[in-house]
Amino acid sequence: MKIYQQHDWPQTLEEAIAIQEKLRNQTITEDKLPETIKYVAGVDMGFEADGTISHAAVAVLSFPDLQIVETAVARRPTSFPYIPGFLSFREIPAVLDALEKVRILPDIILCDGQGIAHPRRLGIASHLGLLIDMPTIGVAKSLLIGKYDEVPETKGSWQPLIHQGEIIGAVLRTRTGVKPLYISSGHRISLPTAIDYVLRCTTKYRLPETTRIADKLASSR
DNA sequence: GCGACAG
């Protein structure tokens, strides 16, 4: 997979903020996807040795039948600490390593974490999407920023996620009676379309199959 | 200044 943009990885928070501020206006939150979606991918991370070693895993599934067609993993020293709001600097380097190994190019990538539902509108899904110029969706298991009204218990219902008067994402119930997920546009996809694909990638569990499979790959060494 | 805080 080709990397369209690359920048130096920051050593300080000030540098990281500068990168986020520079990229925040480049994300596209409109649908700019292939005509037909044939493959979807999930990306997830795992760590070992006190977090000093990062594992990134990519699972490419056929769509809409969700069968595994390719997987890839990468392992490298962790080079940035976990700081809320700066997750991408910690995780993207290993993710790019794993993506470089993939031969079957997915049409959409579902990322673990936020897309534009971020203080500077550049969560990991948006940041990754920009670097590789591919459609990405942010699928987070917990809230980073924003407020929302209670979401009905049934699968498929959702409420807008609001921050500073803007709709930055959706709080989506992917399974009846289970905690919702926080969905946002990453890059080259609209919120309604993102919600649609997350639901179409979800079968009987809370998490989409893409991230469930990438999750297993990343945590099993 | 006081909390909140993706993985």
Added chain:
DNA sequence: ATCTTGTCGC
């Protein structure tokens, strides 16, 4: 993220 078994509830 990760350390970790059984247990409560539909």
